[in-house]
Amino acid sequence: MKYNFDKVIDRSNNYSAKYDELESKFGRKDLCSMWVADMDFESPKPVIDAIKARAEQGIFGYTSRTDSYYDAFTGWYKRRYDWDIKRELIANSPGVVTSLSVLMKEFTKAGDKIIVQTPVYYPFLNVVKDNGRQLVLNPLKNIDGDYVMDYEDLKKKIDNKVKYLILCNPHNPVGRVWTKKELIKLGNICIENNITVISDEIHGELVYGENKYTPFASISEEFRKNSIICLSATKTFNIAGLQDSFVVFPNKKTYEQFKGFLDILGIKRNNCFSLVAVETAFRHGEEWLKQLLEYLEGNCRFIIDYCKKNIPSIKPNKPQGTYLVWLDCRDLGLDDESLNDFMINKAKIALDEGRWFGEEGKGYTRINIACPRTTLEEGLTRIGKAVEEYL
Known part of the structure; x- marks a missing residue:
């Protein structure tokens, strides 16, 4: 079957750490959530069907x-x-x-x-x-x-x-x-x-x-x-x-x-x-995975092209694997506290702080691109607008 990874799913009632813990972790709820590494995609249809069948056993x-x-x-x-x-x-x-x-x-x-x-x-x-x-x-x-x-x-x-x-x-x-x-x-x-x-x-x-x-x-x-x-x-x-x-x-x-x-x-x-x-x-799950990888690879190209054209001061790496992109934000000239504050309170986006990953992560941040492209574009637009105002 053909899977629709462009589908935007409301996770407000999903008991999701990625969304429900925004305020406790980042101090506010109105953030584009692109931090913790889970996807905003439905799992493979055979998996969903198998869980439903198991639940119906009662x-x-x-x-x-x-x-x-x-x-x-x-x-x-x-x-x-x-x-x-x-x-x-x-x-x-x-x-x-x-x-x-x-x-x-x-x-x-x-x-x-x-x-x-x-x-x-x-x-x-x-x-x-x-x-x-x-x-x-x-x-x-x-x-x-x-x-x-x-x-x-x-x-x-x-x-x-x-x-x-x-x-x-x-x-x-x-x-x-x-x-x-x-x-x-x-x-x-x-x-x-x-x-x-x-x-x-x-x-x-x-x-x-x-x-x-x-x-x-x-x-x-x-x-x-x-x-x-x-x-x-x-x-x-x-x-x-x-x-x-x-x-x-x-x-x-x-x-x-x-x-x-x-x-x-x-x-x-x-x-x-x-x-x-x-x-x-x-x-x-192999067919779902094949389609997923094609979509994620498209998201990789999108974020690299978007930053190059619109936010050249932020440089994403080109990942060979994972759905996580490492963003080099050092050209912004912000220390780690200021970079964190900038992303949360200026760009209004939740990302994983680079410094969490060790000293070598200072000046970086990690973004999760396993989401519909419209969500990815929204997150990047927020960052781009905040960078434009800052610079």
Whole structure:
């Protein structure tokens, strides 16, 4: 079927954090909401239909994960990436951030160092610090708006206290889809120094053009044994509110330790809707995803062209993946407090502050373009008008 991504959906009664939390987070309600990473699009029709059918059963008791559920997940990655995921090494958790926090608590100890590559999705920073571990920054190199890994800096930062590196593949917020060559170079450094890679690959399906997502653990058996991979259907198919994710472990021991901790917390079952939604998405969501990517790529072109013509002082990167665009606002000459105030109270738009993503995010902001083009145009028009008045 043909999906209509231009359809504007009223989310005022959607119990949406993206809209309902505007006042508590940004201080006002009258903002164009383009911050948190969920989409303003309906999920695939087969997913909606599967949830309706499940609801009509009328019984919502404790759930049991079926072989069919896991087969849909492993089949997706085998079909699309020729990656064989071992069923017995797949654990479940409510979300990737939950998984990262449990991994820090269960697999590290006080004094251990964890490497992250900033600017990066800010929960990476928080799960390390909030669990009392030492954060080691390996900033990406920004070469005229194109971000690359700094391998020499990484080597300098490594000592015998570094236990893990948290990788964002593809990268949020800069939109890089790491090449296989880049991942191999990173992975070899980690193997040589006994550093396990924890790879958040939640945006793996959201990749444009000739760029290709490479699951880190699929590169080689050696890489598989030295990595823990966090995956989910929720970002790809806009079902984050159903809270379901997968963690692929290198061996049975680490799998059992992780699963055991979640069992202690009583977090060992999906809700009844996430089971059918996730399985249906992996089995029947491919056509929707194909159309989504075409639309998002159009939004990418739109924002780049719009800023070039109308707001040249703000420079968006061209993402290779994700539906998040990294806006370079440094030419405005505003410090971070002033830039935040400018976007909220002058442009009246809610964005993720660049400084949340680390020191390298100062002077930047992140915009979510997974919305109808009219919404994107409205947000950019607000920014453009505010910039014109300011300059």
